[in-house]
Amino acid sequence: MKSLLGDDFEQFQSSYNDTPLGGLRVNTLKISREAFQKQSPFALTPIPWCETGFYTGEGVRPGLHPYYHAGMYYIQEPSAMAPVELLNVEPGDRVLDLCAAPGGKSTQIAAKLAGRGHLVTNDLHPERTKALAKNIELYGVRNAVVLNEAPEAIAASFPEYFNKILIDAPCSGEGMFRKDEDMLRHWTEDSPRKYAAMQKEILESAARMLAPGGTMVYSTCTFSPEENEGMIAVFLKHHPEFSLLSKAGTEAPWFSAGESQWLSEHGLEEAGPDAAGDAAWMAEISKTLRLWPHRVKGEGHFMAVLCKEVPEMAGASHREEGYRLSLPVTGVSRGQLSMTLQAGGERRQKRLESIHASTRPEAKHQRGASAGMDPGGRRGFKGGRGSERVLKQDTGTEIGREEAEGLLQRFISDNLSWEEYHGYLRLHGQHLYLSPLPEERLQGLKVVRAGWYVGSVKHGRFQPSHPLAAALQPEEARRVINLSSDSGEAVRYLKGETLEIAAGRVHSPDFSSDEPKGYVLITIDGCSAGWGKWQSGILKNEYPAAWRWTSA
Ligand SMILES: C[S@@+](CC[C@H](N)C(=O)[O-])C[C@H]1O[C@@H](n2cnc3c(N)ncnc32)[C@H](O)[C@@H]1O
Numbered sequence: 225m226k227s228l229l230g231d232d233f234e235q236f237q238s239s240y241n242d243t244p245l246g247g248l249r250v251n252t253l254k255i256s257r258e259a260f261q262k263q264s265p266f267a268l269t270p271i272p273w274c275e276t277g278f279y280t281g282e283g284v285r286p287g288l289h290p291y292y293h294a295g296m297y298y299i300q301e302p303s304a305m306a307p308v309e310l311l312n313v314e315p316g317d318r319v320l321d322l323c324a325a326p327g328g329k330s331t332q333i334a335a336k337l338a339g340r341g342h343l344v345t346n347d348l349h350p351e352r353t354k355a356l357a358k359n360i361e362l363y364g365v366r367n368a369v370v371l372n373e374a375p376e377a378i379a380a381s382f383p384e385y386f387n388k389i390l391i392d393a394p395c396s397g398e399g400m401f402r403k404d405e406d407m408l409r410h411w412t413e414d415s416p417r418k419y420a421a422m423q424k425e426i427l428e429s430a431a432r433m434l435a436p437g438g439t440m441v442y443s444t445c446t447f448s449p450e451e452n453e454g455m456i457a458v459f460l461k462h463h464p465e466f467s468l469l470s471k472a473g474t475e476a477p478w479f480s481a482g483e484s485q486w487l488s489e490h491g492l493e494e495a496g497p498d499a500a501g502d503a504a505w506m507a508e509i510s511k512t513l514r515l516w517p518h519r520v521k522g523e524g525h526f527m528a529v530l531c532k533e534v535p536e537m538a539g540a541s542h543r544e545e546g547y548r549l550s551l552p553v554t555g556v557s558r559g560q561l562s563m564t565l566q567a568g569g570e571r572r573q574k575r576l577e578s579i580h581a582s583t584r585p586e587a588k589h590q591r592g593a594s595a596g597m598d599p600g601g602r603r604g605f606k607g608g609r610g611s612e613r614v615l616k617q618d619t620g621t622e623i624g625r626e627e628a629e630g631l632l633q634r635f636i637s638d639n640l641s642w643e644e645y646h647g648y649l650r651l652h653g654q655h656l657y658l659s660p661l662p663e664e665r666l667q668g669l670k671v672v673r674a675g676w677y678v679g680s681v682k683h684g685r686f687q688p689s690h691p692l693a694a695a696l697q698p699e700e701a702r703r704v705i706n707l708s709s710d711s712g713e714a715v716r717y718l719k720g721e722t723l724e725i726a727a728g729r730v731h732s733p734d735f736s737s738d739e740p741k742g743y744v745l746i747t748i749d750g751c752s753a754g755w756g757k758w759q760s761g762i763l764k765n766e767y768p769a770a771w772r773w774t775s776a
Contacts (some may be wrong), residue, residue, distance in 0.1 A: 225447065228486060232518065239518040244403040247302040247522075248286050249328075250276045252335045253364045253695070254751045255296050263749060265289060265709075271522075273478050274305035276335070279521065288775055290714040294751040295363045295694060300328045301403060303515045303522030306479075307443035308332040310471060310513070310529050311388050315340035320386040322375055322430055325352030327359035329392055334365040342660035344386070346371040346378060357672050362771075364695035364752070367647075367660045370673035375429035381669060387438040389430050393423045395444035395451050399524025402517060416448035423451060427459050431466070437534040439469070443527045449486040452526040453509050457487055459530075460508070468511035469529040478520045482512025482528070625651055631686040632656055632678065639688070639702050639743045647675055654680045655689075690768045693745055693755045701745035704731045705756065705763065714748045717756070718773035723763040730758055 226233045248268075250260045257276050261268060266284050271277035279302060280286055286299055308329050313319055313336035321330045325347035333343055345360065345368055347353045353372040360368050371378060396415035397407035427442060434440050442459075444451050460466060471479060484506040515525040629649055636642050647658030652674065659666075659675030666674065676695065679688045698704050705725055707714040713723060730744060741759040745752055746767075755766035 228447070228449070228483070232516075236516070236518040240402050242402075242517075243282060244523060245302060245521050246280045246282075246284065246286075247271060247277055247300055247305065248280055248297040249274065249300050249305055249332060250278070250297050251295055251331065251363050252276060253338070254294070260296060265291070271302045271305060273476065273515075274302075274309050276332075277302060277305040290709045290718060290748050290753075290773075291751070293362075293718050293771075293773060294748040294753045296751050298328055298331050298359075298363065300332075301400075301523055303399070303520070303525040304328055304445070305332065306513075306515060306522075306525060307390060307392060307441050307527050308336070310527055311390055311439060311441045313337060313388055317341045317388050318386045318435075319343045319388045319390070320378070320382070320430070320433060321345045321390045321392070322378070322426060323347060323392050323394060324356055324390075325349065326355040327363075329390055330356065330368065331359055331363040331365065333388075333390065334360070334363065334368060337367060339366055341367065343368040344371060344378070344382070344661075345369070346373055346375075348372070348374060353672050360673065361677070361691035361694055366658070366676040366695050368673070369659065369661055369666065369671065369675055371666075372670045372672050375426050377669060379429040379432045381665065381667075382433045384433065384435045386433050387435050389434050389438070389440035391423075391426055391430050391440060391442045393419070393426055393442065393444050393451075395419050395423070395446040396448060397445055398447040399445040399517070399526075403523050416446070416450050419446075420448075420450045420455060423455050424458065427455070431459075431463055431532070434532045436532055438532050440530045440532075441527060442530065443525060445523065445525050447524055447526075449483065452514075452528075453482045453484060453487055453512055456482075456512055456528045456530075457484075457509050465533050465535075466530045467533070468508055469531055470511040471513055471529060478515065479513040479527075480516055480519060481510045482514060482526070484509035625649065628656060628681050628686075631681055631684075635679070635686040635688060640696075641700055641702060650674045654682060656680065656686075688743060688755060690754055690766075690771065693752055696745055696752045698745060698747050698750060698752065701752075702732055703742065703744040703758065704747055705729055705744050705758065706731065706747045706750065707753075709749050714753075715773055717746055717748075717753070717763075717765060717767060720765050720767055720769065720772050722765055723756075724761055725758065725763045726761060 225236060229236050248266075250257050266280050266286060268278035268280070271279060277300070286292055286297065291297065292299070311319075311333070313333050315336070315338045317337060318341055319333050319337065321333055321343065324330045324345040327345065330343060330345040333345075337343060343365070345356060347356055350372050353370065357370045360370055396411055396419050397404070398411065400407040401411075423442075423444075430440055442456065446452070456468070460468070487506075487509065512526065512528040514527075515522055517524050628651055632649070636645065645658060647660055648662050650657040650659045650663065656678050657673070657675040658678055661675070676691065677689050678692045679686050681687075698706075706729075707717055716723060742757065743766075744756045744758045744763070746754050746756045746763075753767070754771075757764040757766060
């Protein structure tokens with residue numbers, strides 16, 4: 225670092241005496257930034273490069289608050305919030321997060337998608353992918369598919385498919401030494417070279433999956449030039465269809481320009497023997513970005529925003545206007561219900577009769593075709609597939625997807641205020657998912673979550689899943705009990721205890737029954753946390769054992 229940084233080295237070195245700052249990012253799928261600021265139990269200082277990010281003070285432990293379990297915020301190192309901001313994700317995008325576990329950046333992407341478009345999130349390592357799937361569920365993400373694959377396998381299934389890709393690459397971790405001593409212990413002199421070889425392959429696969437006109441962000445949390453400026457220089461040499469987007473400057477003074485002169489000084493021949501003397505080329509590589517621990521309040525990070533050109537005579541746009549396959553809920557028992565269908569931004573009112581009419585097979589056919597979820601014009605729901613049968617455990621007989629769908633719809637009409645639901649219904653064993661992608665897209669890939677896991681069929685009944693509850697807004701549930709975070713009840717719920725709750729506290733706005741028994745969405749200060757079953761003053765706890773609060 226001394227030879228790289230020259231005059232800056234002393235300042236860089238002394239930054240290692242500072243305590244690293246902690247951060248949290250508000251999960252806007254669950255609560256707005258403004259509402260969280262009002263009710264935050266911690267003092268918050270905004271992080272300049274992330275609108276929803278805040279520094280938390282020294283000694284603050286946001287992981288030990290019920291709000292963490294309600295998915296209100298993600299605890300994230302402040303500099304790690306920058307790459308997704310640079311990716312400029314918008315609702316409706318098709319996004320790939322290629323090296324995603326444990327999911328900090330994926331949950332940030334999902335919040336930006338706000339339920340429209342979809343996210344394919346992946347990690348190579350099976351154990352880390354489990355943590356990724358858990359975070360996708362805790363943070364209430366509905367439109368993500370979780371994969372555990374090698375990037376080249378995904379590339380074979382998704383050529384030029386995504387319009388935004390994040391490559392938060394495995395790296396030698398030099399930028400994290402101050403915060404995480406494990407990174408320091410694992411580092412060897414050979415680490416940058418070893419990681420650079422992996423990064424190169426990952427970038428190549430990502431490039432194949434990016435649609436023309438799309439953007440990808442490459443990021444690392446390391447300093448070594450061969451994993452950063454050098455990596456991008458080599459990539460651009462082989463990919464003239466890509467260029468870098470500049471983001472540093474007066475609008476974003478926290479970013480320092482990439483160090484193009486390091487390419488020539490440190491013998492990265494592959495990237496630039498002829499490049500070193502080429503001012504235009506050097507200026508291009510300087511468009512890469514760094515966050516330095518001695519210049520900003522955050523750890524060391526590198527980022528490059530890469531845009532793929534649109535060839536002349538390019539075809540249709542690869543940006544999806546949000547997937548919306550609207551299916552009405554059948555089996556409604558509450559008299560005349562008017563349902564709302566959304567199509568092309570228009571909201572149209574329809575009556576109950578049309579709900580029943582539209583469940584006929586031919587109507588179902590039309591719904592899938594017109595919804596346009598898949599660019600290939602393939603339909604969403606497919607009936608009668610041999611591979612998609614669930615086992616009725618009590619009788620040992622099988623039931624098909626039609627029956628499973630019926631059970632789901634009955635649950636919805638009894639317990640939720642939904643008048644439609646979105647996605648391709650998928651059955652895996654007895655588990656039901658609403659997937660943002662048709663099955664064909666995922667064939668042959670290791671799928672950890674095909675979409676939003678909404679529940680399972682057991683003993684001929686639909687049992688709602690914890691991720692279903694975690695992603696619901698309170699107004700989507702027919703019965704809600706709110707627990708105050710400072711009453712002690714919230715922690716008792718999170719520990720799995722049974723609670724006594726008077727009938728008057730079961731909030732059920734549009735349910736006229738005197739006995740509001742059944743599944744109840746439990747919220748903590750207004751944010752969904754899980755299910756309970758209420759009857760006669762007793763709340764049976766449905767919070768999953770594996771997720772329970774274990775601290776004292
Ligand atoms: C820097 S971490 C990702 C952190 C994550 N983006 C986040 O914000 O929480 C890099 C990840 O890449 C994964 N990884 C390593 N080699 C990979 C490969 N060839 N393809 C995909 N992921 C890989 C590692 O398991 C690790 O989880």
